[in-house]
Amino acid sequence: MSNEEFRAAMSRLAAGVVLVTAVEPPLGAGGPRGEDVGMTATAFLSVSLDPPLVLVSLRNGSRMDDLLAEQPLWAVSVLAESQRHIAGRFAMKGRISDRLLFADIPYTRGEVSGAPLVGGALTVLECRTEQRVEAGDHTLVVGRVLSVGFPSGEGSPLMYFRGRYRHLA
Structure with a gap:
């Protein structure tokens, strides 16, 4: 089996789409807040109800993987179909700075994590890393859910299937 065959097989598994966000730690004690960082993920799932745990898979060496290795607080916004x-x-590779990426996206700051929570998301969660597990070319980050919110409360989820964003039909 080739990497391409495995990728093609996994593309046939529909997945919800989330935005994982965190804030870089300030430079030095009492310094200004660091830059907001965000990444699109489809490898996200609920792990446990008691305690409330979720899991996100991060590519090794990605900016988010590096950040969550040192910053334990992060957030997840479950995106609605209208947020494609x-x-x-x-999700763009070689993109512009995260500061510009957040520029015209409505969001609030999480009370616990300080991370951006996307306005209009189906739900938002603030998490603290409990465990990191190396798994091939990815790191599985298990987070304890510290708070939840429902910015829009309604709508259809954004789905990813066969390499494209889709809607439920």
Whole structure:
């Protein structure tokens, strides 16, 4: 089996789309808040109800992987179908700075994590890393959910299937 065959097989598994966000730590004690960082993910799932745990898979060496190795607080916004443009923007490789990526996206700051929570998302979660597990070319980050919110409360989820964003039909 080749990498391409495996990728093609996994592309046939529909997945919800989330935006994972965190804030870089300030430079020095009392310094200004660091830059907001975000990435689109489809490898995200609920792990446990008691305690409430979720898991996200991060590519080794990615900016988010490096950040969450030192910053334990992060957030997840479960994107609605109408937020396809947000998913696409944060999934781009070789993109512009994260500060510009967040520029015209409505968000609030999480009370616990300080991370951006996307306005209009189906749900938002603030998490603290409990465990990191190396798994091939990815790191599985297990986070304890510290708070949840429902910015829009309604709508259909954004799905990813066969290499494209899709809607439920």
